[in-house]
Amino acid sequence: MKIFNTLTREKQELVPVEEGTLRIYACGPTVYNYIHIGNARPLCVFDVLRRYLEWRGYKVNFVQNFTDIDDKLIKKANEEGITVKEVAERYIDEFWTDAKGLNIREATVHPKATENIDAIQDIISSLIEKGYAYKSKGDVYFRAKKFKEYGKLSHQPLDDLEAGARIDVTEIKEDPMDFCLWKSAKPGEPYWDSPWGQGRPGWHIECSAMAGRFLGKTIDIHCGGQDLIFPHHENEIAQSECANGCDFSHYWMHNGYINVDNRKMSKSLNNFFTVREVANVYGYEPIRYLMISSHYRSPINYSTDILEQGKNALERLYTCRDNLDFALKNAAEGGESPEFLAKYKQEFIDAMDDDFNTADAIGVLFSMVREINTMVAEGAGKAAIEAAIALFDELTYVLGLVYNRKADDLDAEVEALIEQRTAARKAKDFKTADAIRDKLKEMGIVLEDTPQGVKWSRM
Numbered sequence: 001m002k003i004f005n006t007l008t009r010e011k012q013e014l015v016p017v018e019e020g021t022l023r024i025y026a027c028g029p030t031v032y033n034y035i036h037i038g039n040a041r042p043l044c045v046f047d048v049l050r051r052y053l054e055w056r057g058y059k060v061n062f063v064q065n066f067t068d069i070d071d072k073l074i075k076k077a078n079e080e081g082i083t084v085k086e087v088a089e090r091y092i093d094e095f096w097t098d099a100k101g102l103n104i105r106e107a108t109v110h111p112k113a114t115e116n117i118d119a120i121q122d123i124i125s126s127l128i129e130k131g132y133a134y135k136s137k138g139d140v141y142f143r144a145k146k147f148k149e150y151g152k153l154s155h156q157p158l159d160d161l162e163a164g165a166r167i168d169v170t171e172i173k174e175d176p177m178d179f180c181l182w183k184s185a186k187p188g189e190p191y192w193d194s195p196w197g198q199g200r201p202g203w204h205i206e207c208s209a210m211a212g213r214f215l216g217k218t219i220d221i222h223c224g225g226q227d228l229i230f231p232h233h234e235n236e237i238a239q240s241e242c243a244n245g246c247d248f249s250h251y252w253m254h255n256g257y258i259n260v261d262n263r264k265m266s267k268s269l270n271n272f273f274t275v276r277e278v279a280n281v282y283g284y285e286p287i288r289y290l291m292i293s294s295h296y297r298s299p300i301n302y303s304t305d306i307l308e309q310g311k312n313a314l315e316r317l318y319t320c321r322d323n324l325d326f327a328l329k330n331a332a333e334g335g336e337s338p339e340f341l342a343k344y345k346q347e348f349i350d351a352m353d354d355d356f357n358t359a360d361a362i363g364v365l366f367s368m369v370r371e372i373n374t375m376v377a378e379g380a381g382k383a384a385i386e387a388a389i390a391l392f393d394e395l396t397y398v399l400g401l402v403y404n405r406k407a408d409d410l411d412a413e414v415e416a417l418i419e420q421r422t423a424a425r426k427a428k429d430f431k432t433a434d435a436i437r438d439k440l441k442e443m444g445i446v447l448e449d450t451p452q453g454v455k456w457s458r459m
Contacts, residue, residue, distance in 0.1 A: 001013070001014045001056070001352070001353040001356075002014065002353065002354060002355055003221075003251060003253060003355050003356055004253070004297060004355045005250075005251045005252055005253075006153060006229060006252040006253070006254050007152065007153055007249075007251070007252045009155065011354075011355055012251065014220075014251065015250075016058070016220055017218055017219070017220055017250065020057070020058060020059060021058065021059045021060075021061065022053055022058045022059070022060050022061070022220045022221065023061045023063075023215040023216065023219040023220045023221075024046075024049075024050065024060060024061070024062045024063070024215075024219070024220060024221045024222075024223060025063050025064075025065075025207070025210075025211040025215055025219055025221075025222050025223070025249070026042065026046045026062070026063070026064045026107070026222075026223040026224065027042070027064075027065065027207060027223070027224040027225075027228055027232070028064040028065040028066050028067065028110070029066065029067070029095060030067040030070050030072055030073070031066050031067065031068055031073070031087070031088045031091040031092050031095060032070065032072040032073045032075075032076045032087060032088075032091060033072075033076070033091060033274075034091070034094055034098070034274040034275065034276050035094075035095055035098055035274065035275050036265070036272060036273060036274050036275065037258055037265070037273050037274070037275055037278060037287065037302060038225070038257075038258050038265055039275070040098075040102060040275050040287055040288075040291055041225070041255050041256075041258055041291045041296075041300065042223065042224060042225050042255050043099065043102060043104050043291075044102060044104070044287075044288050044291035044292055044400070045223075045255050045291060045292060045296045045358070046223045046253070046255075047102075047103075047104045047105055047400060048292055048356075048358060048398065048399055048400055049221075049223070049253070049356060050062050050105070051105070051397065051398045051399075051400060052352050052356070052398050055394070055397075055398050056349075060108075061108050061214075061215060062107045062108045063107055063108060063109045063110075063111065063210065063211065063214045063215055064107040064109075064110055065110065065111050065112070065113065065206070065207060065210050066088070066092055066095075066110060066111070066112045066113070067113050067203065067206060068084075068085075068088035068092070068112045068113055068114050069084060069088075069113050069114050069190060069200055069201070070203060073087050073088060074189055074190070078188070083190075084190050085114075085190075088112075088114075094276075097276075098275045098276060098279070098284070101275075101279055101284035102275070102284050102285075102287060102288045102400075103284070103285070103288060103400045103401075103403045104400075108214075109214050111210045111213070111214060113201060113206040113210070116206070116209050116210050116213060117192050117201065119209040119210070119212065119213045120201045120205055120206060120209040121182075121194055121195070122209075123205060123208060123209050123212070123239065123240075123243045124140055124181045124182055124194075124196075124205065125195065126243045127142065127181065127239060127242060127243050128140065130242065130243070131143075131146070132146055132147065132239075132242040132243070133181055133239075134174065135196050136172040136173070136174075137172045137184065138184025138185075138196060138197045138199060139172060139180055139182060139183055139184050139196075139199070140180070140181045140182035140196050141172075141173055141174070141178040141179065141180055141181065142178055142179050142180075142181055142235070142238065142239055142242075143174065143175070143178055144158075144175065144177040144178055144179060144235075144238060145158060145175060145177060146242075147238040147241070147242055149237075149238075149241075150177075150234065150238050151234065152237070153229055153230070153233055153234050153237055153252060154229050154230040154234055156230070158177065161177070161230065161234075179202065179204060179231065179235050180202040181201070181202050181204075181205045181239070182194060182196055182199050182200070182201060182202060182205075183199050183200050183201070183202060184196075184197055184198070184199045185197070185198040185199045185200065203232065204231070204232055204235035204236055204239065205239060207232070207236050208236050208239050208240040208243070208248075211236075211240070211248075211249075212240065212244070217240075217244040217246055217248075218244075218246050218247050218248065218249070218250070219248070219249045219250070220249070220250055220251060221249065221250070221251045221252075221253055222236075222248070222249035222251070222252050222253070223252075223253045223254075223255075224253075224254060224255075225254060225255055225257075226254045226255060226256055226257055227257070228254070229252075229254055233252065236248065237249075253296070253356075254297070255296045255297065256294075256296065256297050256298050256299045256300065257299050257300075258299070258300045258301075258302050259299055259300070259301045259302065260272075260273070260301075260302045260303070261301070261302070261303050262301055265302070273302075275287060278307070282304075282307045282308075282311065283311075285314055285401070285403065285404060286307045286310040286311045286314065287307070288400060288401070289310040289313065289314055289401065290302065290306060290307060290310050292358040292359075292362070292399060292400075293310065293313075293358070293359060293362055294358075294359050295355075295357055295358070295359050296356060296358065297355075298359075313366075314401065314402070316366070316369065317365075317369065317396065317401060317402050318402060318405065320369045320372055320373060320392070321389075321392060321393075321396075321402055321405065322405075323373065323376050324372065324376065324385055324388055324389050324392065325389075326450075326453075326455050327376045327380065327385050328382065328385045328386065328389065329453075330453050331379075331380065331381055331382040331385050332379075332381050332382065333381070333382050334381050334382065334383060335380060335381020335382060335383040335384045336381075336383050336384065337383060337384060337387035338371075338375060338380075338384050338387065338388070340368070340371050341368070341387055341388060341391050344364055344365075344367065344368040344371075344391070345391055345394075345395075347364045347367075348361050348364045348365065348395055351363075351364055352398075358399065361395075361399065362399065365395055365396070365399070368391070368392070368395075369392075372388045372392065375388065376388075414440065414443065414445060417436050417439065417440055418436075418440070418447070418454060418456065420432075420436055421433045421436035421437060421440075421447075421454075422454060424436065440456075
């Protein structure tokens with residue numbers, strides 16, 4: 001498998017640090033509000049990455065954090081007159097409502113910044129001892145220019161980064177590019193005791209500490225949105241590699257931005273949507289489909305038309321799967337797995353192995369669905385249908401799609417009515433058969449007469 005490494009700006013063969021195992025860190029949300037559709041993209045994209053790697057036989061240790069101490073949480077807590085912890089816990093719960101709706105699997109570990117203060121302070125102490133960080137009026141800052149490779153992820157010279165970035169410049173810094181590792185406590189803010197006085201961690205150091213604690217000093221893949229390349233991931237590299245004396249992450253994967261009706265999503269433009277708002281209208285699965293239907297590094301243009309197209313595409317997948325179940329009940333014994341299934345499985349793997357191309361992989365899935373539909377219409381045998389079901393379920397599981405199927409069990413009354421209608425049709429008592437069909441329709445059951453028998457569905 002080759003993936004595009006932001007660090008080297010080229011596709012590289014994925015070679016694990018430890019054979020057969022992959023250690024992946026994905027930046028999680030700052031839990032001060034509901035997640036928005038921009039947050040949904042890395043959640044969905046890197047959930048599929050993990051699923052695919054596990055499907056290919058890797059043992060994946062997947063860590064995704066919660067930032068539960070931050071200026072935004074403090075502001076929210078002050079506005080509502082509650083504690084920062086209460087804000088964080090509320091929106092972690094809301095996160096899980098949306099994540100489960102999007103069919104996001106739980107990470108191996110979901111660490112919280114506030115539960116890793118000791119690990120954070122250990123890294124800061126090491127950086128001070130090595131001369132990469134300094135204390136100043138209760139704060140601790142990292143000397144960015146002391147790390148000679150600073151800027152290697154964003155591929156910009158230090159002077160350009162300094163000129164173009166929004167840098168917090170204060171009199172207590174040695175240099176404008178220096179960034180905060182530890183913030184001294186302000187009145188009314190949460191704080192922890194430290195060797196440098198009461199305070200709280202800076203944002204960048206939190207991820208370095210949690211990645212190091214749960215995955216080790218060198219990890220395989222670090223994931224996140226394109227907006228995190230600078231300064232967040234650049235700073236993670238600097239502080240981690242200076243503290244540990246080794247590479248922090250071998251591969252860096254970044255998903256592209258989301259635009260809304262061809263304009264950048266922004267609260268100021270009033271085109272900012274939460275996942276919950278969109279899901280209440282369209283459901284969660286069309287959102288997931290949208291997020292993985294384009295190549296992960298390409299920008300996505302969010303619009304209601306595209307969501308509707310996604311709903312229609314998903315309907316085709318659900319119909320194919322339901323048709324397979326129905327055909328299996330009526331299929332003749334015998335037959336064998338059709339050759340086209342192996343072909344599509346390999347094409348799916350080829351697409352995913354080429355820089356994780358979910359867009360092409362979805363295209364392969366729909367090509368397979370077309371052949372499956374033809375095969376079913378031509379009266380395929382039981383073995384062929386079972387093989388098609390198995391591969392369909394495998395590929396849709398990797399993509400995290402078709403996860404809202406419900407195993408409907410008709411109650412005895414409905415079963416009896418369908419049997420009565422079938423008997424009436426055989427006896428050419430069409431008046432009775434039509435009356436039963438109408439009654440079932442009133443009960444929310446739609447019937448379809450096919451050469452293979454009566455097919456039903458819920459309205």
